[in-house]
Amino acid sequence: MAPPAPAAPAFQAQLLEDARILASDEVGGRDTGPAGGELARNYIVGRLEGLGVAAPAVGRLQPWEATGRTRTGPKVYNGINIIGVIPGTRVTDKYIVVTAHYDHVGTHDGLVFNGADDNASGVATMLALAADLKRQAPEHSVIFVALDGEEHGLLGAKHFVEAPPVPLSSITMNLNFDMTARA
Numbered sequence: 072m073a074p075p076a077p078a079a080p081a082f083q084a085q086l087l088e089d090a091r092i093l094a095s096d097e098v099g100g101r102d103t104g105p106a107g108g109e110l111a112r113n114y115i116v117g118r119l120e121g122l123g124v125a126a127p128a129v130g131r132l133q134p135w136e137a138t139g140r141t142r143t144g145p146k147v148y149n150g151i152n153i154i155g156v157i158p159g160t161r162v163t164d165k166y167i168v169v170t171a172h173y174d175h176v177g178t179h180d181g182l183v184f185n186g187a188d189d190n191a192s193g194v195a196t197m198l199a200l201a202a203d204l205k206r207q208a209p210e211h212s213v214i215f216v217a218l219d220g221e222e223h224g225l226l227g228a229k230h231f232v233e234a235p236p237v238p239l240s241s242i243t244m245n246l247n248f249d250m251t252a253r254a
Contacts, residue, residue, distance in 0.1 A: 086199045089118065090252070093173065093191035100184045101191075102177025103139075103150045103220045111173050115153050115217045118198050122205050124155035124215060127236035131155070135230035139223030150174070150219035152227045154236055157204050159212040165241055168214045170228070171197040171248040172221030190221070192252035211243070221249075 092098075092114055099107030116131060133152040138145050153173070159165075171193035175186030185191075194217055201215050214236065220226030235242065 082199055082202065085202070086195045089195035089198050090187060090191045093194055094185040094187035096183050096185065100177035100186060101173060101175040103148045103174045103223055103226070105177060107177065108150075108174060108219065112151055112153060112217075112219075115173060115194065115198070119153070119155040119201065119215070122198075122202050124157060124201050124205060127154055127156045127214065129154070129236045133231065133234065133236075135220075135227065135234075137220065137224075137226040137230065139220060139226050141223070146223070148220055148223055148226060150227050150230075152219055152231055153217040155201065155215040156236070157201070157209060157213045157215075159210050160208045161210040163212055165243050166212045166214050166237055167209075168216060168242055168245045169197055169200060169248070170216045170218055170231075170245060172218040172227065174219050174222050174227075176222050188250050188252045190249050192250060193248035196248045196251045214242075 093111055098110045099105060101108050101111045131154060133154055136147060136149050139148050172190050173194050175189060176184045178184065197215060204213060216231055218227035218231065
């Protein structure tokens with residue numbers, strides 16, 4: 072008989088739990104607009120607040136409206152980006168932005184498209200990084216953004232760039248997590 076596998080470190084267990092919850096049938100594929108997207112958004116907000124990741128001066132939620140693409144043509148979407156910030160210990164006026172889109176394609180013909188890889192995995196990775204940076208504060212300030220509307224034409228990302236919580240000139244880098252579960 073083989074020895075039991077070692078227990079996963081706490082951060083790994085939380086990362087897997089975040090991905091499991093975000094890819095569950097309960098959030099209905101996280102399409103931009105429907106109730107599933109709101110459930111996912113509430114979960115992400117709760118995780119950021121539970122970690123002690125502050126909201127920027129402009130607020131935690133960044134609502135937007137934009138025309139995006141669908142299989143049948145253009146459609147107006149109302150989405151909401153989620154923002155958190157961890158101040159740097161040395162460089163407080165320059166920001167590294169960490170993004171991951173939390174939307175997916177929703178449901179079609181009664182089937183839930185869970186989006187575990189695209190992109191529950193990316194959001195879970197972003198949350199794991201936020202947890203790590205709360206344990207050991209970074210030298211540079213970090214803004215975390217869970218973007219909505221990626222599946223309909225990068226709508227949330229476009230809005231974030233059009234209305235950033237800090238001047239664009241103070242953003243030095245963007246690190247985007249998308250489909251981090253790929254082998």
